[in-house]
Amino acid sequence: MLFPQIRLRSTFAQTELQIEKPIQEIQQPNAEMTMEQPKAELTMERIPSRLTIDQTQAREDMDLKSVGRRIEEAAQLGYQNWLAGLARVAQDGNEMMRIENGGGAIVRQAKRNSEGPPKEFNIGWIPSHFSVKIDYEPGSVDIQWQVRRPVVDVEVKKPIHQYIPGFTQVNLANYNSINIDFENLRHVGTGGYEQKI
Template sequence: MSVPQLRMESTKGQIGITTTPPVQEIEQQPADLEIQQPKADLSIETIPGKLTIDQSQAWAHMDLKPISKRIEEFAQRGYSDWLDGLSRMAEQGDELMRIENGGQPIADQAKENGEDPMLELNIGFVPSPFSVKTNYEPPKVNIDWQVNRPIIESRINKPIHGYKPGKVQIDMKQWPSLIIDVTGQEIDQKK
């Protein structure tokens, strides 16, 4: 007698998953920026230097004088010589007035009035040192400036954001199955 057997054959079910990934796009535009830098305000004021040279004393030492100066000197010398002559005549008159006191006032006065005075010689430099006078005033510079601040204007641009969601699709790739088969089913029919 044969014993019936169950034979089972099964196939596992399989799931198929198809995914579409999400897509995200972000684009950031740079900010709009405007910068202006005004120039600094600068003012410079210059007072020029001044040099004065007075060489009139050097010209006078070289006997190169203007006519007005010569006239003034001649007038001064004439007045001084007149006063000297007046003084000398008064003194000589007093000497002649006292002739009785002795001496030879007439001969002495004749000798004094007849001879030229002794000339004095001396070494000198023409023109004399430091006869040219100089004066110098240095220049002055006044600098004034003002710094101007920059003008900055900025505009922020929002980001451009794009998003496409992903998908997940689930299918049955293989359906499960179960096959049951009975074998050895010969039954004794004699009984």
């Protein structure tokens, strides 16, 4: 016995894509930079320290005197001796004027002129204390500076950008279809009529 059959065959529609990729180019030129560093200015003013040592008195205490000092002392000593001699001669003259009064003026003058002054001795330091004079003036340093800032000049370069957009084209490669087929299909009518479809 043959059963009727309906056969369906269908195909799906197929699309076709044509794609053009986008193109992008970016170039970044280097920036230009110039830098200049001016020199700093530095000024220094220095006053040197001063140390003075005067050992004149210490050298005189050790009898190491300069010629000028020796001449000055000799002149002073001569003047004092002259004044002392003048006073002594005047005193002796006054005593001799009164010789008639007695009293032994000649004996006293002879004794005075023959004997020197009494000798004195004491502890001494050569050179004497604080005979070296020291004077110190400290120095100073004045420093002035002026800082110079760097001069920086930067020229920025914009990027070079090229862009070609892409696109997509959609086409229908195959259309959809349906095919219907009948097998063993019959129509039976009245009166024994039969027809194959």
